[in-house]
Amino acid sequence: MNFKLTVSQITRTAGGFTRAFGDMVYGASVYEIVRGLHKERSHLEHLFILIVFGDIVGIPVLPPYYTLRLLPYVVPNINGWKRSLLRERDLTDLCDQEIT
Amino acid sequence: MSMREVFDQNPNRRYIMYGGKGGLGKTTFSAATAYWLAKQGFKVLVFSVDPQASLSDIFKRDIFGKGPVEIMPNLFAQEIDADQRIREYQDEIRQKIRDMYGMTEIPEEIENYIQSVAAEPAMEESAIFDEVVDIVGSNEYDYYIYDLVPLGHALYYLSMASVYDQWIDKITGLRTEMEEYSKVANVMQRDKETEEDQILKELQFIKHRINVSSGILTDKLKTAFFFVVTPEEMIILDTKKASDLFAKFDVPLAGYIVNRVIPAELSGENIPAYLVNRMEMQTTYLKEIDEVFAGQVLARVPEFERDITGLPMIERVANEMFGGKK
């Protein structure tokens, strides 16, 4: 799996979630929908942290000075992020959405 | 046109920059312009965006990391201490994390991250980039003169602005979408309103900072960008290439100044052969400069007998650039 996402791939990936969500709404209970929403959000959260803090994209994403500015907000996610990176499956899930 | 006319006719151009290859005279001309404007009664700040700043040398005064230092009435100079700013900033971030989560100690993983980011080569540049926003935002001066780094860096600086602007838009888009998910989920659960996404706010703040910097660089009404060139073949070629590139980034080119012109008076005197030779070459290249940059050459500054340091020498350069005392 190659993790060098391009800008457009990343945005398309994000767009993919919107479509997936649209498909999901019909015939689901409120509980399922809400759970689905939270799941999608946490997918995006991971993607966001990978893009901003993980050096997977190949070019510096933000000037490092500004990356540091965002750090306090993702402190609780950093551990989860490391774990999900290790699990790799999560990441391939994210990437497979559009790249394959 | 002359330098003086350019300044007289465009009083709104308050951001002044000199671009050019390494060692051609950017810092010298920045200081001389600051000197001349201050003498005209304007309040001027000349500041360095170069981590290896040399304003201290030219003004013969240690101004590094001291904020704006008054050199003479109306003339202030500043060299940014990027390391200092980074250290203070790291502490701010640590404090913010402690406050936000009620921690007494920063988790090791986070601390490692804070330190490794600060060690990145681009950290220094982006810290200076950010400080410039504060400097020009202060609005305390009539003129802000950027003592720029050599061309390669300046281009990097420019492209950084446009690249990051796009990136932040993309990331902000992603963040907005995340917020949408939370909102919908909360509405369905009949929760209170979603707490505002702090990250989104920060991203918009960062975007604003970057836009201020890059906005100035490309603002034809407020900014004058001059190129320094010398009568040498390679320099002319490189300057031409660079100015084409800068034009692509929409940098408002105000004109060219030729530096290190050997005074013609010398030719009548008994001078060594190598100098005769150099002067013949120079005549060729001065002609070439006038052709390549037709109508845009604003001044020719002679080669002085020694380095330009101290106010009396700076004054001599200023008189050559702006045509004597007013």
Ligand SMILES: Nc1ncnc2c1ncn2[C@@H]1O[C@H](COP(=O)(O)OP(=O)(O)OP(=O)(O)O)[C@@H](O)[C@H]1O
């Ligand atoms: N017309 C001149 N006559 C004599 N010396 C000069 C002249 N112009 C510049 N110098 C000297 O040349 C050296 C380089 O000039 P300066 O520092 O202004 O160049 P720069 O373009 O800012 O260099 P850098 O790219 O390293 O920042 C300095 O020592 C300066 O005093």
Ligand SMILES: [Mg+2]
């Ligand atoms: Mg310089």
